[in-house]
Amino acid sequence: MEDDDDVHPSEGPGTSDESYDCDEGDEYDDYYDGECDDDDHDEGYDEGDDGDRRVARATTPSTKYGGVVVGEARQHLFAMIFAMIAAAYAHSSLRGGYATWREELSRDWTSLTTSLASRSSSRSSSKAGVGGYARTPPSPYAAPSMDAIPVADRRLVLERALGVGGVDDDDHDHDDGGRRATTAATTATRGEDFRRTRGLIFCATPASSSSSSSSSGSIGMMADDDNDYHDDFDGLHLTSMEFVLPRDPGVRVLHRHYLADELGVDSIVDVDGATSDGILEEIDDIPIVDDDNDDRIDDDELLERIGSIIDSRLPSMISSSSSSSSRYRYSRAGRRQHLCLLRQYALSGRSGRSIRGTTMAYDRPHVSTYYRVDDVRPSSSSSSSSSSSSSSSSSKDHDGGLAVISGRVGQPNHKVLPASLSFTGFAAKFINLSVNDVDLYWDGGRVPSGPKAGEILTVLVGTVRSMESIGTSTFPGHSFHVTPTYDADHVLQRWTITGDEPILYHDPLSDMSAVERIREIDRLTREGKWTERRRFERDAWLVDRSFGRDYLVKTGRAWLANFPQPYHSRQGGEMGRAVVSTTTTASDRADDDRYYPSEAGAKARGGHMWPAEYIGQTHGVVTSNLYYTSLPEGLGRLTRDDYHPVVEEERFMEMRKFQSSGFKGKKVDNDDSTMKLTLSVLSCAPRVLEAKDFLSPVEVQHLIDLASGAKGGVIMKRSKVSASNINDDENDSSRKVTGSKADARSSTGGWIHREEDVIVDTIFRRIADLLNIDERRMRDLVQDFPEVDLGEDEWHPTHDRIVEAMQLLRYEPGEVYAPHHDFTYPSNKNRYQPKRYATVLLYLTGEGDVIENGVLRRSASLSKNGNIDARKEAGLQGGGTLFPRAITANHHDGINVVPQSGNAIVFYNVLPDGNMDDLSQHSGEKVEEGVKYVANVWVWDPIVN
Ligand SMILES: O=C(O)CCC(=O)C(=O)O
Numbered sequence: 001m002e003d004d005d006d007v008h009p010s011e012g013p014g015t016s017d018e019s020y021d022c023d024e025g026d027e028y029d030d031y032y033d034g035e036c037d038d039d040d041h042d043e044g045y046d047e048g049d050d051g052d053r054r055v056a057r058a059t060t061p062s063t064k065y066g067g068v069v070v071g072e073a074r075q076h077l078f079a080m081i082f083a084m085i086a087a088a089y090a091h092s093s094l095r096g097g098y099a100t101w102r103e104e105l106s107r108d109w110t111s112l113t114t115s116l117a118s119r120s121s122s123r124s125s126s127k128a129g130v131g132g133y134a135r136t137p138p139s140p141y142a143a144p145s146m147d148a149i150p151v152a153d154r155r156l157v158l159e160r161a162l163g164v165g166g167v168d169d170d171d172h173d174h175d176d177g178g179r180r181a182t183t184a185a186t187t188a189t190r191g192e193d194f195r196r197t198r199g200l201i202f203c204a205t206p207a208s209s210s211s212s213s214s215s216s217g218s219i220g221m222m223a224d225d226d227n228d229y230h231d232d233f234d235g236l237h238l239t240s241m242e243f244v245l246p247r248d249p250g251v252r253v254l255h256r257h258y259l260a261d262e263l264g265v266d267s268i269v270d271v272d273g274a275t276s277d278g279i280l281e282e283i284d285d286i287p288i289v290d291d292d293n294d295d296r297i298d299d300d301e302l303l304e305r306i307g308s309i310i311d312s313r314l315p316s317m318i319s320s321s322s323s324s325s326s327r328y329r330y331s332r333a334g335r336r337q338h339l340c341l342l343r344q345y346a347l348s349g350r351s352g353r354s355i356r357g358t359t360m361a362y363d364r365p366h367v368s369t370y371y372r373v374d375d376v377r378p379s380s381s382s383s384s385s386s387s388s389s390s391s392s393s394s395s396k397d398h399d400g401g402l403a404v405i406s407g408r409v410g411q412p413n414h415k416v417l418p419a420s421l422s423f424t425g426f427a428a429k430f431i432n433l434s435v436n437d438v439d440l441y442w443d444g445g446r447v448p449s450g451p452k453a454g455e456i457l458t459v460l461v462g463t464v465r466s467m468e469s470i471g472t473s474t475f476p477g478h479s480f481h482v483t484p485t486y487d488a489d490h491v492l493q494r495w496t497i498t499g500d501e502p503i504l505y506h507d508p509l510s511d512m513s514a515v516e517r518i519r520e521i522d523r524l525t526r527e528g529k530w531t532e533r534r535r536f537e538r539d540a541w542l543v544d545r546s547f548g549r550d551y552l553v554k555t556g557r558a559w560l561a562n563f564p565q566p567y568h569s570r571q572g573g574e575m576g577r578a579v580v581s582t583t584t585t586a587s588d589r590a591d592d593d594r595y596y597p598s599e600a601g602a603k604a605r606g607g608h609m610w611p612a613e614y615i616g617q618t619h620g621v622v623t624s625n626l627y628y629t630s631l632p633e634g635l636g637r638l639t640r641d642d643y644h645p646v647v648e649e650e651r652f653m654e655m656r657k658f659q660s661s662g663f664k665g666k667k668v669d670n671d672d673s674t675m676k677l678t679l680s681v682l683s684c685a686p687r688v689l690e691a692k693d694f695l696s697p698v699e700v701q702h703l704i705d706l707a708s709g710a711k712g713g714v715i716m717k718r719s720k721v722s723a724s725n726i727n728d729d730e731n732d733s734s735r736k737v738t739g740s741k742a743d744a745r746s747s748t749g750g751w752i753h754r755e756e757d758v759i760v761d762t763i764f765r766r767i768a769d770l771l772n773i774d775e776r777r778m779r780d781l782v783q784d785f786p787e788v789d790l791g792e793d794e795w796h797p798t799h800d801r802i803v804e805a806m807q808l809l810r811y812e813p814g815e816v817y818a819p820h821h822d823f824t825y826p827s828n829k830n831r832y833q834p835k836r837y838a839t840v841l842l843y844l845t846g847e848g849d850v851i852e853n854g855v856l857r858r859s860a861s862l863s864k865n866g867n868i869d870a871r872k873e874a875g876l877q878g879g880g881t882l883f884p885r886a887i888t889a890n891h892h893d894g895i896n897v898v899p900q901s902g903n904a905i906v907f908y909n910v911l912p913d914g915n916m917d918d919l920s921q922h923s924g925e926k927v928e929e930g931v932k933y934v935a936n937v938w939v940w941d942p943i944v945n
C-alpha cells in the first residue's frame, strides 16, 4: 500500500491567499481585475456547452491512462475504471478513510474490473451510449389543458391558478399609464416573488426605524412595508445580519441587482451598464458643500438630490435598457431601497468606503434544544420517542441522548456539547474569476494496485466557465488544480483543501499589486478586450465574497449560495400557518388536531420546510391520495388531457376502487377518503424527517417491478453523480459537473415521470402532500407554452416544474453512493437561484428483506413463515442512508437511517436562509448482502420559467 502522503501531490501556488483574508482594499482593487485575452468571450456567452462537448470532455482523461495500445472501447473502459477509483477516493465516506478504502480497492480490483466491463457493455447498448448521461428523459406531454386560453395569457392564468400571482397588488406604481402588457405584468410578478434583493435592507424603513435600531436582531425591521411576510419567519430561527460591502464594486453590482429586479429582467448582465452607471457618476458630482452657504450638505439634502437624479434618469434608463417600455415597473419599496443604496454610496464616498446593509441568516439552534425534556424517560425505557422503533436505527440515535439533556425547552443548555464528528468531509466551491474557461481537476493520488499501480490519477471534475462556479464534495488534504480547457498539462493554479477555505477562487490577477491591476484593466478596457459585462460578472462574485465573509463570521458556516439571492423560504413562510399541526409536547401527539387536511388553503406556494426543532417532533399530514392495495389492469401513460380537472376527478374516483386508507388490516384513518401520515424528526441539523408506511406494499412492489424491468418503461443505467448530470440548463454552467466523478456511485438507476404511470402519479401527489406543497407545481407547466423552445430532448426540471422525475435506484452487494450533497450550484447570473431544496427518498427494500423471483418478501414475513430459506436468499444487510455530519449530543458518526420497505425520508438541502446546508451531506452506505432498491424525488424551489 502507498502511504497517504502520496495521495496529495505537492502543494501548488496560490493556495492560501484566495479566500476570506482579503481586505476591503483588495476588493476595491479587484474591481479592476481582468485578464488579457484575445478571445471574444462574450460571444456565445449564453450559449452554454452542448451535451456532446461535455461527453467528449468527460472521456478525455482516457488519454492520460493510455500507453498501452488498446481499442477505443477498451481505452474508454480503462478511463472509466480509473476515474471510478479516483472519484471513489474523492468522495469516499469510508469510515476507515483512505487506508481501508485502498485496501478494499486492491482486494476488489478484479471484481471491479469485471463488473465495470459488464456495465460498460450493457450501457453501450443503451441509447445514451458510452459516456452518456443519466439525464432525466424528456417528459411526456402532460399539463393542464389550456388550449382555450390565448397563448399570451396562459402563463398568467397558470400562475394565478397556482397562487404565484398577485399582479394586482397596489404597491406598485404603474407609471406607464396602463401600457403594461399581460406578459410584462407576469414577468414583473415573478420578479417580485423572486427578486434577488428582497430581504436586503440598506436603510431602516420608516415603520421599523421607530421600533428598532439597525442592529437589534429583530426580524421585524426587515420588513419593507409593502408586505408583512416576515411574521412567517417565526420559528425559522432567522435573525437579522449586517453585512458590509466595499463601496466598489459592491454598490454597482447591487445597484444592478435592484434594477434587474425592478425591470424584471433575469440577470444583472441584462441591465445595460452604461445607462445605469451614469447615475452613479451623477451622484458623485453632487457637491459635498452647498454652493450658497458653504455648509456641508446634510443627509436629507443629499437624499433629495439623489431622488431627483433617479426620477430624472430612471425612465430613460428603463426604456433604453429593456426591450419594451411596458416592462417598466418600479415599486415604491424598491425605489426607496434603491434610494437608500445610492445614498449609502454617496455617503460612503465622503466618509468611508463601505456599504452597510442588513439581511437574514439562519441561527442554528443549540444542540441541547434538539432534545425535549418531556421526552426524557427513565433509563429503563427502551423506546424514547414516538419516532423510535425496533426497525429503524434512528431509535439508537435518540435514546441515551435524551437522558443527558436537561434544561428548559427552548433554553439552550450550554453544558451540552455537540459530539465531535468522525467524518471530516465538506462541500467546496470553485469560482473562476478569469475571463477564460478553465478545467478543474482533482489530483487523486496514486493508483494502489492493478495494471496502472503507482500512476497519479488526475480526474476532471468539470469545466468552470468564466465567472462561474462548480462545487464538489471533498476532504481536507485533497488537492485540485485548474488548467486552460485547451491544454490539460498547463497547471494554472493548485490548491490543497482545508476546512477553513471551502470557497476557492481562481483569479489570475490576484498576484498583481493594486496599481498593476488597475493599469492592466485600464489597458484591457482601452483595447476593447475587457467588457462591462465581464466586469460586472466579476464584481458580482466579489460582492458575494464580501458577503460570504460576513456570513461566515455571523454563522460559522461557509456561504455556498450566491449573494444576493431571494429567500426561498419566504414562500415557506406559508408554513406559519401550516405548522398548526406540529406537536409541542408528548401528550399532544395523541391529539388528532395535529393533522390537517392537505386541501386546506395553507398550501405553500413552494419551498415549504417542516420545522425540525427537536428529535422526535412530529408533523401530521392528511392526504386523500390513498394507498393502492391492488393494481388496476392495463395502466396507460397519462396524457395532457388526463390532467383536465374533469378527467382527473373521474380517474380519482376510478382509482378509489383499488385504494384504501390502510393496508393489511391496518387502517390509518377512520375516514375512508383520507389517510394520515406522520413525519417525525430524525435529525435537526441537517433537517431529516421520516414518514413510516409512506408506500403500501403494492406500491413498493410496483416500483420494484418498474426498476427491475419487469414492467418495462424504465431503463436502468449505471448511476451518475449529482444533479449536474441531469439539469442541463444551457445557461447554468455551474451545474455542469462532468460524468468523470460519477463513479463514486455504483448503483444502477432509471427515471420515471409521474405522467408515465398512474400509480407513480398518485405517489407524486402524496409526496406533494407530505411536503405541504401544491401538487400542480409538480406538473409539467412549460410545455404548454410554445414560445419556450425546449429543443430536442431538453429537460429543465426547475424551469418546467419544481420536481424531477422519480429516480429508481438498485444497489447490489458492495455498491455504495459515497457522501455527497443533493444540492446544485446555480449560476451567479441566474436571478432566481433555483435549488434542489428537498429530497424525498423512498425505501423499497428494507433491512432483512429478500427479493425472490422479483417479488419482495419482507423480513417480517420471512421469519413468520419459514418457507423461504433466508440463508440461500440473503436479506438486505447494510445500505443505510448515513448523514455523517448530523449534529447530536452523543453520536460521532451522525445518523444512519436503516432502510425499511415503504418508509420515506424527507431531508432539506438548503437552510431557511437559502444557503446550502453543508450538513445535508449523506451517503448510501455499502450494501453488504441482498439488494437495495430506493427511489429519489428531488424538489426544487422556486419554479422559474
Ligand atoms: O441510497 C441511498 O440511501 C441514498 C441515495 C442518494 O443519496 C441519492 O441517490 O442521491
Ligand SMILES: [Fe+2]
Binding pocket: 820, 821, 822, 922
Ligand atoms: Fe443523495
